[in-house]
Amino acid sequence: MPLKIQPAVIGCAIRPVIPGRDRSLEEIMYDTTLLALADAGITIEDIDGIVVASNDQFDGRAIAVMMASSAVGGVDRDILSTPSASEHAFVLGALRVASGQHRTQLIVAWSPTEASSLSELQRLGTDPYYHRALPLDELSSHALQAAALEHAAPGARAMAEAVTAKNRRHGAIAYPNLAGHGARGLARWPITADMTTGPVTGAVAMVLASPDFVRDHASAAPAWLRGMGWATETAFLGDRNLATAPALEAAARQAYEAAGLTALDIDVAELTDASPYAELLAYEALSLAPRDRWEACLNDGTFDSGGRLPVNLSGGVLTCNPVFCTGLIRIAEIANQVRGRAGLHQRAGARIGIAQAGSGFAMQHQAAVILGKEART
Amino acid sequence: MSDRVGIIGIGQSMFRSRRDDASYPDLVREAVVLAMADARLELDAVDAVVYSLSPDAMIGIGNAERLAVDAVGGRNKRFMRLATGGTTGISSVAAAYYHVASGACDVVLTAGADKVGECGDSQTVLNKLWDTAYERALPLGTISMLAMSAVRYMKNHGMTQEDMARVVVKNRRHASLNPHAHLRKIVTIDDVMESRYISWPIKLLDCCPQSSGGAAMVLASEQYIRDNHLDAVWITGLAHCAETYWIGDRMGNNPTAEHADASALRSAFERSYKMAGITDPPKQVHVAELYSPFSNTEFHVIDAAGLCAPGASVAMMREGQFELGGWLPVNCSGGSLCTNAISVTSMARVAETALQVWGRAGAHQAKGVKVGIANGNGGDHQFFGAMVIEA
Secondary structure, three states: OOOOOOOEEEEEEEEOOOOOOOOOHHHHHHHHHHHHHHHHOOOHHHOOOEEEEOOHHHHOOOOOHHHHHHHOOOEOOOEEEOOOOHHHHHHHHHHHHHOOOOOEEEEEEEEOOOOOOHHHHHHOOOOOOOOOOOOOOHHHHHHHHHHHHHHHOOOHHHHHHHHHHHHHHHHHHHOHHHOOOOOOOOOEOOEOHHHOOOEOOEEEEEEEEOHHHHHHOOOOOOEEEEEEEEEEOOOOHHHOOOOOOHHHHHHHHHHHHHHOOOHHHOOEEEEOOOOHHHHHHHHHHOOOOOHHHHHHHHHOOOOOOOOOOOEOOOOHHHHOEOHHHHHHHHHHHHHHHHHOOOHHHOOOOOOEEEEEEEEOOOOOEEEEEEEEOOOOO | OOOOEEEEEEEEOOOEOOOOOOOHHHHHHHHHHHHHHHHOOOHHHOOEEEEEOOOHHHHOOOOHHHHHOOOOOOEOEEEEEEOEOEOHHHHHHHHHHHHHHOOOOOEEEEEEEEEHHHOOOHHHHHHHHOOOOOOOOOOOOHHHHHHHHHHHHHHHHOOOHHHHHHHHHHHHHHHOOOOOOOOOOOOOHHHHHHOOEEEOOEEHHHEOOOOEEEEEEEEEEHHHHHHOOOOOEEEEEEEEEEOOOOHHHHOOOOOOOOOOOOHHHHHHHHHHHHHHOOOOHHHHOOEEEOOOOEOOHHHHHHHHOOOOOOOHHHHHHHOOOOOOOOOOOEOOOOHHHHOOOHHHHHHHHHHHHHHHHHOOOHHHOOOOOOEEEEEEEEOOOOEEEEEEEEO
16 A cells, blocks of 8 residues: 655664674764754654664663664654564664654664674574574574575576675675775585675664755755555464565565556665575565566676676675664665766666665565655656 | 544453462453453454554563464464553554555454563662653652652642642542453542652652553454444544653753643644544533543643643542533543553553443443543653543
8 A cells, every 4th residue: 555645764863883882882873863954954842753663682671772862863763662573673764754643763873793692692592492492593594594495496506606796796885995804704504604705783864854844955965755655474484485475475565566667677686695595585575676587687787887787786685794684775866876876886777776674584574665766656 | 535544342350469370471362362352353354463562671571472373363463562651552453553544454353452560660660761860860650750750740730739639539439330450449638648758749549550461453444344334432632752761851941841730741642633633622522531640740631632621630520520520521430540551551641531432431430421532641741642432
């Protein structure tokens, strides 16, 4: 169903890695908020609602949003929190603008790395009777998905290696100064260390606004929300066919239907490559390429920077992995692409882009967001 | 008026200290089944689920909402979780409202559960709310936090410990009529006064219980409700507002917000009233379910709801004006003072207000009420949500 009021992204601050420890988490939120507001050309006084997202376990706090109320300007404002996923903060912020009850929304997500082991914290998010004893963390779940896909799609390993190479090439162009930050991750068979990147501290903020606000403030280069979908699979991996992505298929249907568009209309895509196998599954679920065309598209450069449909011009999660923020960062990257503000990795003439935000064990949560240079007609 | 959002189904557990018979997903499922039956809909009709859970540590599983996706019928559907501490329940209803009001969905389920009674010691978990460097070490808990509020309210408005006990007596009497309530034993002022101190001036019977149970609500668009000939009550006003995280900034000589009061809740109610077109709350509001897990806080919440002048709630409580049968019944269900499953405690406030204006509250029904209000408070008395519900 189309939204009653069409929100636009008018500001983004993507901080895929924040090196050093000279800024506290509160200061990181504050800095990121200011950058997004500056990008939108407004001040905090223009913000009438906020949605934040973070992970209590990563933050080491019982209710992480509490600290944010001061750091992101939440005092005396309507602030909510979606700890299920960073992308859910975007979804809720968009719904709030679309409801007509809010003219603007500030969306902020962050992901620190101060905890001694993010892997152990992720394990504490598993079912205590079955999965926790495996032991399971998110990378292990991605590896189970990779193994399932290798079994179901012959040649998937070579294609995963091609995805890895593509995203590393893109990342070197997009964020050349990130070399050395989380350059290699861990291996979990069949995922190799080269296919992943270690966690880094990062943050992202976005500003959403109503058409009235965009008009009244003459906001420069808005990215209009053309369609949005989100869906979640069951937590129990044994109940899922990990070689498919039904929640993403559902999310994509919602997004394309709302936008009145098809995959043929997409100029640029950002996908959550928590593993290259996850990116392969997203090609299919978003109708960017059916399974039997993956190899051809990767070989003929379709998804490369100069190809018909560049995928992950930012270098994706493989280039920078602030774990909890990676979904919202994908959306912000696409917003900047259609705003013409993507910097070194700008796709010339990009008018419509799609972001796929996935998170959780074997990408349990999925979202698809289509943004366009023009508002819907 | 075709853009309204209605409440069409409500489900609540019989809240208890322990529910050894039910796993965490079982508890959520229990509430969902009740709410869907109340709405006379199957889960296939639900477009989206908003999950109500906070904090994770109370369940002992990080992001436990993931494990309950099937329990709420959410597989491959729109799903997200809200968390704002004790406000989470009303925040989740608000998020469900936005799903419908935006045009994205016709029918939205919001649900959650908690096992506070089985978490060991909730105050140990809740101490982790505070900043690691400054306030956590005091050590603070939600009881000591609100004891400081009580002391300031006593000084500013003349509240006594007997006044606090009157709130307990009233709410326990109300809870005795509500089969879903956790603490249903009627008590006297003497019982309260003779109970042991937990954090002066708050005594054991001034405190909420640690409750286990679930709650769920179904919201729908006005068009869907009319097309399917469903019964509903309507959310006509809603807003949230936050105060500073730092308790120290709410006390001292120049506080940013007075810790005795709930200034951000006042703002949330004012915004909700404006949206609902309510200009004179004492005349236009008929019933209230106000989140007050400790007896002293009911006074400042009544004040913040604009039902009386600041501090006047104390004298009005002495006169019995907030009793069932009184001028404006407050917490007819017994409120969070008698039942507090944190993740859904403020959803229960919304649900009970809806039942009141619907005329379906059973033995604790107030007479002739058509406009009700509800609220939730969360964090370190920091996040506030308010809602207006009308028949």
